[in-house]
Amino acid sequence: MGHTEPTTFYDQHPFDWVPPDASEPIDSTVLRPLLDLIESLDTNSLVLDIGCGPGRVLGVLARRGIRCIGLDRSRVSVGLAAERYHRPGVVGDNLRLPFADGTADVVISDGVIHHTENPQAAFAENCRILKPGGRMYLAVYKDFGRYPWLYKYPGALIRSGLRDRWAGPLVALFAQLPYFLVHFVRSRGRRTWTGARNLFYDYFVTPHVAFLPRGVVEEWCAREGARVVLYEKNRGANVHSFCLVKDSRSQPVRDPQLPFATEALVEQKRSAV
Numbered sequence: 124m125g126h127t128e129p130t131t132f133y134d135q136h137p138f139d140w141v142p143p144d145a146s147e148p149i150d151s152t153v154l155r156p157l158l159d160l161i162e163s164l165d166t167n168s169l170v171l172d173i174g175c176g177p178g179r180v181l182g183v184l185a186r187r188g189i190r191c192i193g194l195d196r197s198r199v200s201v202g203l204a205a206e207r208y209h210r211p212g213v214v215g216d217n218l219r220l221p222f223a224d225g226t227a228d229v230v231i232s233d234g235v236i237h238h239t240e241n242p243q244a245a246f247a248e249n250c251r252i253l254k255p256g257g258r259m260y261l262a263v264y265k266d267f268g269r270y271p272w273l274y275k276y277p278g279a280l281i282r283s284g285l286r287d288r289w290a291g292p293l294v295a296l297f298a299q300l301p302y303f304l305v306h307f308v309r310s311r312g313r314r315t316w317t318g319a320r321n322l323f324y325d326y327f328v329t330p331h332v333a334f335l336p337r338g339v340v341e342e343w344c345a346r347e348g349a350r351v352v353l354y355e356k357n358r359g360a361n362v363h364s365f366c367l368v369k370d371s372r373s374q375p376v377r378d379p380q381l382p383f384a385t386e387a388l389v390e391q392k393r394s395a396v
Contacts, residue, residue, distance in 0.1 A: 133197035138176040138325050140318035149182045156355045156364040157233060157260050164189050168228040173217055173249055174235030178204025185210055194220065217245040222252040230259040234362050237264045237333040243343055250347040256371035259349065262362040266334040270326070270361040278327040285328060299323055326361075340365055348372075 141152050150158060164170065166188050172180050175193030177200050184191040185208045194213045195201050201212035215221045217239050230253045236245040253259055264270065281298050284290035303319040337354065344351055344367060353366035
């Protein structure tokens with residue numbers, strides 16, 4: 124993506140809510156199925172964190188010395204991740220990933236494809252860059268629980284209010300402030316106003332949201348030659364988790380225009396951030 128690309132939603136409102144000063148243990152911000160996967164990895168594994176945001180998961184990987192590269196559509200988010208966790212980052216689109224077929228030992232997509240214009244196509248791209256026999260962690264919004272209702276009804280009022288300048292202060296007073304207070308109490312005082320505001324915008328104002336049933340994701344897996352080896356509802360969370368393995372018999376057809384190891388691409392993209 125060039126410098127002429129318009130500012131994205133997540134440039135303005137990065138999904139940045141984990142304090143970089145370690146006042147909140149970073150492992151506690153990752154759901155157990157993903158943490159278990161990370162703890163099982165060999166340090167020589169190449170992990171691509173697609174939709175890395177400001178680097179919360181990259182931070183967990185970096186602490187364990189695992190080779191990892193982050194990608195995000197938001198140039199601001201990639202810059203924050205690289206600055207904080209000293210891992211390479213790429214600015215790119217989940218629907219057109221700048222990696223060769225079969226590049227990654229592990230792909231992580233933690234709460235990302237449901238924010239794209241085409242979640243199925245984004246999932247297919249994530250599968251494409253995964254090696255045969257490789258593993259993927261996928262977390263997507265549930266089609267059940269409280270969040271679909273909150274996004275559809277209170278969320279519609281919030282988004283409508285933010286479109287009118289005069290209503291902005293009312294949204295802050297009657298929606299953002301209570302949201303912050305709830306998170307401040309639940310985090311035992313660790314959640315900042317800025318962090319809660321970023322969560323608020325991600326959950327209620329983000330322009331693309333899809334709520335994906337388990338059966339739909341499993342159908343996509345079958346089409347892409349992957350199988351679900353672990354499913355977790357994650358009680359109390361907004362996402363459900365899928366741990367997948369790509370069929371080892373899959374033979375990717377490489378695009379000669381894309382580098383295999385991606386190192387040159389990563390350095391080129393990182394220098395532009």
